[in-house]
Amino acid sequence: MSATAAPHAVFSHTVERGEDGALSVGGVDVRELAGQYGTPLYIIDEQDMRDRACAFRDQFATAFGRHGAEVDVYYASKAFLSSKVARWMRADDLCMDVASGGELEIALRGGMPAARLGLHGNNKSDAELRRALEVGVGRIIVDSFTEIETLDAIAREMGTVAPVLVRVTTGVHAGGHEYIATSHEDQKFGLSLASGAAFEALLECHDAEGIDLRGIHTHIGSQILSLAAFQESAERMLGLRASFLMEAGVELPEVDLGGGYAIQYTPHGEALSPHDAAYGMADAVAAALAKVGGSWPHFSIEPGRAIAGPAGMTLYRVGVVKHVALDDGGERQYVAVDGGMSDNMRTITYGAEYTATVASRLSDAEPALSRVVGKHCESGDIVVRDVELPHDIARGDLLAVPATGAYGRVMAHNYNAMLRPAVVSVRDGESTVHIRRDTLEDLFAWDVAPD
Numbered sequence: 001m002s003a004t005a006a007p008h009a010v011f012s013h014t015v016e017r018g019e020d021g022a023l024s025v026g027g028v029d030v031r032e033l034a035g036q037y038g039t040p041l042y043i044i045d046e047q048d049m050r051d052r053a054c055a056f057r058d059q060f061a062t063a064f065g066r067h068g069a070e071v072d073v074y075y076a077s078k079a080f081l082s083s084k085v086a087r088w089m090r091a092d093d094l095c096m097d098v099a100s101g102g103e104l105e106i107a108l109r110g111g112m113p114a115a116r117l118g119l120h121g122n123n124k125s126d127a128e129l130r131r132a133l134e135v136g137v138g139r140i141i142v143d144s145f146t147e148i149e150t151l152d153a154i155a156r157e158m159g160t161v162a163p164v165l166v167r168v169t170t171g172v173h174a175g176g177h178e179y180i181a182t183s184h185e186d187q188k189f190g191l192s193l194a195s196g197a198a199f200e201a202l203l204e205c206h207d208a209e210g211i212d213l214r215g216i217h218t219h220i221g222s223q224i225l226s227l228a229a230f231q232e233s234a235e236r237m238l239g240l241r242a243s244f245l246m247e248a249g250v251e252l253p254e255v256d257l258g259g260g261y262a263i264q265y266t267p268h269g270e271a272l273s274p275h276d277a278a279y280g281m282a283d284a285v286a287a288a289l290a291k292v293g294g295s296w297p298h299f300s301i302e303p304g305r306a307i308a309g310p311a312g313m314t315l316y317r318v319g320v321v322k323h324v325a326l327d328d329g330g331e332r333q334y335v336a337v338d339g340g341m342s343d344n345m346r347t348i349t350y351g352a353e354y355t356a357t358v359a360s361r362l363s364d365a366e367p368a369l370s371r372v373v374g375k376h377c378e379s380g381d382i383v384v385r386d387v388e389l390p391h392d393i394a395r396g397d398l399l400a401v402p403a404t405g406a407y408g409r410v411m412a413h414n415y416n417a418m419l420r421p422a423v424v425s426v427r428d429g430e431s432t433v434h435i436r437r438d439t440l441e442d443l444f445a446w447d448v449a450p451d
Ligand SMILES: Cc1ncc(COP(=O)(O)O)c(C=O)c1O
Pocket: 076, 078, 079, 097, 120, 182, 219, 221, 222, 223, 258, 259, 260, 261, 302, 303, 304, 305, 306, 406
């Protein structure tokens, strides 16, 4: 297909609009993907996702490397995980963070070496801790005093020592929505820097026979544009490390500064680039170390959304289109698609903003103020709250919503007994299934039939 310009910057890098107006991604026409796999369909642009992963790896390596320091990039697999993605991350020399026993098993299934995995969770079960030690996970990020005691006991019983980072709540409030901010005091994650709990936890870990205290971890939230917030958090972490050196005589070798880098969801949105984040944070660390003292620790970061998000799109089939009169005399075009809140929980949960475009053709009809809605029995079942779509959009058209690669399929559910969509990746004209579509047999398998 010969191509014209990409529809707009929010789409992944290989998206093009052909002369007949249809989108292609990774060299595959979306009409072909819809025909082969059905809709709704999550599509990952492999080249785009892996380029973003490598950009974090390389920019941080260079920015921190100027100071002789090293940085490991842990892809936060909660954003999107399949065993094939774990394989990509392994091949591209990234590490991965997992947040449950299930994520751990999929990462291992994809061949990610356990030593390159970090296990998170504010309420890990004994079984999860045991399994992490059994397979040799590289680090366990402890989140509470209860967990420190439990892990220490399990490790000693197993005759091993658990490599540990302590998750610190730095008090830096950042993130687009209350539900995705994680480092202010009044929330469930981590141990508080301000109250002294983090320091106390470090002492406990240091003294525990079953624990090898490697360092400290923080994650201030998600979809954060403010470089200053990351810098502030890094400074506070290095301050804590310096006081631990001064008061306990131990210089912690590792510091993880978490993920949370913002991506662009709409044509008016903004992103924090790996380059700006890397150089901005390296400078802040250098300044902080100059102030509080100490050698450069081994750093790590955990981007999830910024690797998977922009690489993904959701492809829907348009069904009913309605025109509804508004109080101000205007009109809103309601475009109902064959998915909704079951494949995109972010709009209803966080008031997240997305954009959309007709993907199967070009239209020269007038643009109309539109709302893309799903097919659930719920009026909040909105995918895109406000977007201009052509007035002639009609049943049968394909609609693409970009930037759904992170926290899309992983947060999907079966409300109204909907079948969760498949995930396919595309590259160089080929498509590959990562997660198959749910089937009616899946629903029947969970439903215990009457005798
Ligand atoms: C501990 C931790 N690390 C990394 C991430 C990834 O965040 P993001 O996808 O915003 O980069 C999260 C999720 O917010 C997290 O909880």
